[in-house]
Amino acid sequence: MAKEKGYTNLVHFLDDGISGVTMDRPGFNDMMEQLAAGKAAAVFVKDLSRLGRNYIEVGRLTEEFFPEHDIRLVAVSDNIDTAEGENELAPIRNLFNEWYARDISKKRRISNKIKGNAGEPMGPPPYGYKKDPDDPKRWIVDEEAAQVVRRVFRMTLDGYGTEQIATIFSEEKILTPIAYWREKGVNRPGKSKLRGPYMWNSSTITHILSLQEYCGDILNFKTYSKSYKNKKRLANDRENWVIFQDVHEPIIERAVFEQVQQKRGKIRKRRTHEGERNMFSGLLVCADCGHNLHFHFNQGNPDIKYFNCSNYKGNRGTCTSTHYVRVDFLEQVVLGEIRRLTKFASQFEDEFVKAVIGHSQQAEATDRKLKEKELKALQARDEELDGLFERIYEDNVSGKLSDDRFARMSRRYEEEQKELAEKIKALRAEIDKQNSQSMTTDMFISLVRKYTRARKLTPRMLNELIEKIEVFNAEKVDGVWEQRLRIHYNCVGAIEIPDLIPLPAPEVSVNTRKGVVVNYAPSTIAG
Template sequence: MRQSNHKKSRDMTAFLYERLSRDDNLEGESYSIGNQKKLLTKVAKEKGYTNLVHFLDDGISGVTMDRPGFVEMIRQLEQGRAAAVFVKDLSRLGRNYIEVGRLTEEFFPEHDIRLVAVSDNIDTAEGENELAPIRNLFNEWYARDISKKRRISNKIKGNAGEPMGQPPYGYIKDSDNPKRWIVDDEAAQVVRRIYSMTLEGYGTEQIATQLERDEILTPRAYWLKKGIKRPGKGKQQPATKWNSSTVTKILSLQEYCGDILNFKTYSKSYKNKKRLENDRENWVIFKDVHEPIIERSVFEQVQQKRGKIRKRRTNEGKHNMFSGLLVCADCGCNLHFHFNQGNPEIKYFNCSNYKGNRGSCTSTHYVRVDFLEQVVLGEIRRLTKFASLYEDEFLKAVIGHSQQAVEIDRKLKEKELKALLTRDEELDGLFERIYEDNVSGKLSDDRFAKMSRRYEEEQKELVEKIKKLHSEIEKQSSQAMTTDMFISLVRKYTRARKLTPRMLNELVEKIEVYHAEKIDGVWEQRLRIHYNCVGEITIPKMLPLPIPDVTVNTRKGVFVNYAPAEIAG
């Protein structure tokens, strides 16, 4: 009896499926979800169905079959909950010839489901429609044609400087001109805070934790609160639960400098909507289009800092602003931060590769933090005086070092790239030769397989190296951190009285630390400071800008004096 009732209920049930995508808006009001519902309800009732269940997908392309409403309808059909499916036309089911054909030719017949496509005059209860496969094919051609037109349109718009994506967190579309982005002050404050904290030495995890403590809404939660629709499902999580990945993304967006970056991603075909990362060489960049949230110089400093792995804390959780900036002048390894167990006020760094700690470096390269603070602040003050009192000489020193360092590095990379490209061509020739030898019988199949596999593996590694070098050379060529920017940073700290993490991060790239040596009866600690983007700066000896006079008592009765590496020995 129960089975009979179930069958009766099924026989009286029809599923009505409505779908609308952006492409269908071109067809006019007749394709609206509301009109589809009215039409299908009327026809289903006329055909005797009393239990009508609606499934819909609004704003989703028919090219993909992974549509929430559609997937749920299929799931319930598999459970035998309906006897018929009504759609406005076959294109509502989808614009995928193979998948829709599988539905109409296999799935619906196997599950004894009646299909009614109203506008196409298809009703499987009245027999097969020979035109259905042709209509199905035309529906896919339509999707392909629309996709081609949209790609061409997007290419024209993108190359004309029109933003191709949604504005990032911190910007909103101008209500008077949707093609223009304007600063969203509330969100922009958070963006500026993230960049500021990065320059002060905080890592992405630390920034995310602090934002969460301060109950700052995540970008997605913020958009939801403001009623701003953004694509993507996103994971369900607390509104103030920041992730380091979100902070990292914000720190990587050049759009905050006021730029438009188009074609950063692409899709392989109109059937595959997954977005893939595009090579930077294929991007189209328009600078200074909208109001910047972050100064370009600040953005470049952050990018440079993010390129380094920086150990910011000891195992005990202690923090120091020099962590990640100090390197051993002899072995090149990082110096690690410590504090004296007997007297925690004494903080110091030493080489992480010292052989006394199972490393290979012959000396500890011990240097006190208070010593470093005095020396670096003194050198920055000396640098600012150099810039303000002797501007011409300063410009020569900065430009000379900047251009020389970049040019040497670029030439080395280009030389390496040329060698890799030559080897890549050689491998093509070798592969062609062994192929001919194999065909002629000079090389056995087994030997050919082994040699070709080896060549293919080597070529695969070469391709990755070539791609990486291309990217590095391009990045170096387009680096926006100019001499003027560095000069403005130096002048920014003309009256600095105390060394701060931000000052250190903005100006200093790294500091080479030498092991203290006894010279003419006096202990000297040599340091070599490399500044961001310009490297070392040598101040002419004839100028009245004395080297900072810094002395520290490292052990009882042992005093160490500072000496710049460039003039020592």
């Protein structure tokens, strides 16, 4: 067509695979730069939608930019040629082009909603997985990358921080996820070329540790976009996610994942001024004021290591007591209590399960089933409304349904869907909470059995089993100094072993200062 109009020096601009809704397209931008520089006299397009599907921006081009720069516009299919005068239908065609994009976007959102609620993964597989060649909707383990993921979780439970792990991986020249994908020919966005293929950073490690997908789950709707014109993905509230458990093969055991999540964000790595770390750092809290206990050396005898309340008034805080506790005392007490707990689990299994789970499990299970049934009914109605909306839209386009009737019906459906969304959100949050409690209880029982033969206290054992330890200030009882501790275990809290069961608390004593002996006394659970 351009040659027929007498133009011979032609330049082609393409933007294949990029939505016309956005005007920020490489080919389009290049064309506009050349037009602004006066390097062309005419623009030929198949139709106006090729310029873009943004009514305002395309209108600005056709009404202002092209006339100001004396540029001829020819839209072949739309029968528009500005050399022949203004075309009154051009603005209407631009509006229809944008409506078309809006309609496609709406239908795609409905389609994605149906797929996402059916358990189909809505995004590419994370590092450690790849698409099944026989079924692209299914993820399978990418063993080479999965080994790195397992190592990240293992090192975290062994007490390594994210910066340490990143440094070790960089030194060992392990490919970053982006570099690994590119080596395998997988096209994924990222900045590995700027950082280098082996330059791991702590944010990458943190991201890996946060992915529940490694348990074998599918998590849909983690992000959303505000409109079809704005492609930026925003983080969605967790209660709006749709989670399907045990869909594909797990890389990380759920128990391990849950343990890591409970530890993330807590300060585990506090050091003394001399730089030493201690495995109890971040675990100990003051029983009176709730502040963390800080790790110290005895200045006169560096072999004596201890913790005390960071909020003690002697250090300009508000707590009235130091809550001093020796590290060697803690090690003996905690190891002794863990051994006592494992004996409780192995020798008195029924009583142990009752103590951990409680008597309300059956009632909670029944309640959970009722809520799950209600949730399925709400989701079914939500999907039904999506189908009804598509139907009335098609009827409206074909003329079977008037605009007025369509507006009233679509408004009613949208109001009902809004109410359903609120109910589904609240119900899913309740079910997730119940499932989490039940799941983590079972995991804790299996973890306790794992340490039945424990002979030494390790950072991993602490991380897996213990949430926090409340430290009471030592006090004199019947002429004897006693140090009370209350251990809160992950997922289940503090556990009291019934007095009738012959498993006495560990007998631990320590000399805190010359002539003074402090004995361990377990703290009972209030109420």
